[in-house]
Amino acid sequence: MKAFLGAIALATAGCAGHSTPSQPAEVSTEQLATQIDALETASGGRLGLALFSQDEGLVFAHRGAERFAMCSTFKLALAAMALETPGVREERLDFAAGDILSYAPYAKERAHIGWMTGMEAAHHAVTLSDNTAANLLLARLGGPDAFTAWLRDAGDRVTRLDRNEPALNENAPGDPRDTTTPDAKAELVGNLLWGDRLSATDRGILHGWLEETSTGMARLRAGLPDGWNAGDKTGTCGGDGQPEFNDIAVFETPAGSHYVLAAFLDRPTGASADADAALADAARAVAEWIRKSGA
Numbered sequence: 001m002k003a004f005l006g007a008i009a010l011a012t013a014g015c016a017g018h019s020t021p022s023q024p025a026e027v028s029t030e031q032l033a034t035q036i037d038a039l040e041t042a043s044g045g046r047l048g049l050a051l052f053s054q055d056e057g058l059v060f061a062h063r064g065a066e067r068f069a070m071c072s073t074f075k076l077a078l079a080a081m082a083l084e085t086p087g088v089r090e091e092r093l094d095f096a097a098g099d100i101l102s103y104a105p106y107a108k109e110r111a112h113i114g115w116m117t118g119m120e121a122a123h124h125a126v127t128l129s130d131n132t133a134a135n136l137l138l139a140r141l142g143g144p145d146a147f148t149a150w151l152r153d154a155g156d157r158v159t160r161l162d163r164n165e166p167a168l169n170e171n172a173p174g175d176p177r178d179t180t181t182p183d184a185k186a187e188l189v190g191n192l193l194w195g196d197r198l199s200a201t202d203r204g205i206l207h208g209w210l211e212e213t214s215t216g217m218a219r220l221r222a223g224l225p226d227g228w229n230a231g232d233k234t235g236t237c238g239g240d241g242q243p244e245f246n247d248i249a250v251f252e253t254p255a256g257s258h259y260v261l262a263a264f265l266d267r268p269t270g271a272s273a274d275a276d277a278a279l280a281d282a283a284r285a286v287a288e289w290i291r292k293s294g295a
Contacts, residue, residue, distance in 0.1 A: 029060065029289075031289075032060065032285060032286065032289045033062065035285040036049060036062045036282060036285065037062075039278055039281050039282055039285070040062070042278070043265060043268040043269070043270065043274070043275065043278045044267075044268050044269030044270065045265050045266050045267040045268035045269065045275075046063065046066075046068075046265075046266040046267060047062060047063065047263070047264070047265050047266075047278070047282065048062065048063040048064065048066055048068050048181070048182040048262075048263070048264040048265075048266070049061065049062045049063070049064070049182055049261070049262065049263045049264075049282055049286075050062075050064045050181075050182035050183045050185070050186040050187075050261075050262045051186065051259060051260070051261050051286055052186035052187055052189070052190040052259060052260040052261075052262075053190075053257065053258070053259055054190060054194045054257070054258035054259070055257065055258075057187070057190075058183060058186065058187060060286070060289070061182060061183055062182075063182065064181060064182045064183040065181050065183055066181060066182075067176060067179040067180070067181055068179060068180065068181065068182070068244065068246070068264035068266055069168075069169070069170075069171040069178060069179055069235075069237055069238065069244050069246075069264075069266070070159070070161070070168070070178055070179060070180050070185075070235060070246070071168075071169055071171075071235025071236055071237035071238075071244055071246050072129045072131075072134075072233070072234060072235035072236065072237070072246075073180075073185065073233055073234070073235035073246050073247075073248050073262075074134075074147075074159075074161055074168070074178070074180075074235075075125040075126055075129060075134050075233065076126060076189060076192075076206075076210070076233040076248060077147075077150075077151065077154075077159075077188060077189075077192065078122070078125060078134060078137055078138060078141070078147060079122040079123075079125055079126045079137075079206060079209065080192045080197075080198060080202075080206055081141055081147060081150050082118055082119075082121070082122040082137055082140075082141065083122065083198060083202040083205060083206065084197070084198055084202070085141060088118040088119075088122075088137075088140060088141070089117065089118045089119035089122070090117060090118065090119070091117065091118045091140065092115045092116075092117060093115060093116055093117065093118060093121055093136040093137070093140060094114060094115045095107065095114060095115065095116075095132060095136055096114065097111065099132055099135070099136070100132050101131040101132050101135070101165060101166060102131075102166075103129070103130070103131050104130050104131050104132035104133065105124075105128050105130055106120070106124035106128055106130040106132075106133055107130055107132035107133055116133065116136070118137060118140060120133070121133040121134070121136050121137040122137060122209075123209055125137060126206075126209040126210065126213060126233060127209050127212045127213045127214070128215070129215055129233075129234065129235075131165035131166060132165075134164070134165055135164050135165050138164050139164075143164070144161040144162050144163060144164065147161045148160050148161050148162075151188070154188065154191065154192070154197055155187075155188070155191060156184050156187070156188045157184075158180060158181050158183075158184035159179070159180040159181075159184050159185065159188065160176070160177070160178070160179060160180075161178055162177035162178050163177065163178055168237075169237030169238065169239075170237075170238070171237050171238035171239075171242050171243075171244050171266070172242070173242065182262045182263070182264060185248060185262040186248075186260045186261070186262035187260075189248055189250065189260045189262070190260045192206065193206065193207055193250060193258075193260070194258065207231060207250065208231075209231075210231025210232060210233060210250050211229070211230070211231035212231070213231060213232055213233060213234070215234045216232040216233070216234040216247045216249070218273075218276040218277075218280065219232065219234060219245070219247040219249075219263075219276050219279040219280060219283075220232055220247045220248075220249035220261055220263055220279050220280065220282070220283040221247075221249055221251075221280075221283070222276070222277075222279075222280035222283070223279070223280035223281060223282065223283030223284035223285075223286075223287065224249070224251055224283055224284075224287050225287055225291070227254055228251050228252065228253055228254070228287070229251060229252040230249055230250065230251035230252075231249070231250050231251075232247050232248060232249040232250065233247070233248045234246060234247050234248075235247070236272075238266075238267070241267075242267055243267060243268070243272075243275070244264065244265065244266045244267065245264075245265045245268065245272065245275040245276065245279065246263065246264045246265070247262075247263050247279055248260065248261070248262045248263075249261045249263075249283065253290060253291070255294075257290070259290070261283060261286060263279050263282055263283070265278060265279060
């Protein structure tokens with residue numbers, strides 16, 4: 001978005017928790033910050049959000065440098081790692097009945113066969129958020145430590161994975177394990193989709209999986225305008241008393257501008273439908289901010 005170039009981020013001075021690495025002069029970032037504050041307050045939880053532009057990098061954040069549990073959003077980068085690692089996509093990943101977790105729709109379909117390819121595991125870890133598929137892939141790629149090392153090599157100095165499914169979903173207060181920040185996650189996904197880390201073919205495959213994903217249709221994508229081509233990867237974890245509802249959306253405006261919007265809603269007080277609606281409202285506010293800036 002050309003309007004972001006050279007602008008100075010003064011509108012949110014004094015608004016704690018917000019950052020504006022660049023700001024469109026013709027649109028009030030302070031107004032957007034106020035809207036996000038109100039949504040956070042109404043949710044009863046802690047809302048982290050970061051918007052990354054293909055052209056300009058990070059352009060807006062709320063609690064962008066604070067840590068949040070990743071939940072299943074880690075599977076997006078895990079799939080990218082699998083696509084990048086030679087031989088994984090064709091490899092047969094065997095599993096037994098004891099490997100099938102409670103949420104594993106694709107693995108349950110394959111239970112009578114007892115294996116899936118690395119490509120199938122990556123595909124369904126993203127599109128269905130299949131936990132068994134993610135664990136099989138994670139084990140093949142060297143486990144959480146190897147995944148974290150891959151993130152560092154990809155330029156992400158913040159995100160860390162320490163456990164596999166389902167332990168990574170604990171979301172204990174103050175626990176840095178299995179966490180990221182909105183800024184780090186938005187930038188990582190943007191770099192994976194628009195940088196040169198992956199081949200053009202594999203970037204297209206990953207983007208296609210995000211568009212195919214149906215688990216987040218009530219979250220960020222619900223707040224984006226019709227005609228804005230979008231995909232996403234959700235994450236939900238924490239259980240009673242410490243739930244978290246996350247979504248990473250990738251979208252293109254009618255003018256051809258590309259964005260990643262990373263959102264993490266920790267411990268909201270309402271029902272899961274209310275959390276979904278809060279994320280949709282956040283995306284709606286961000287989309288209106290983008291639209292008014294002329295993108």
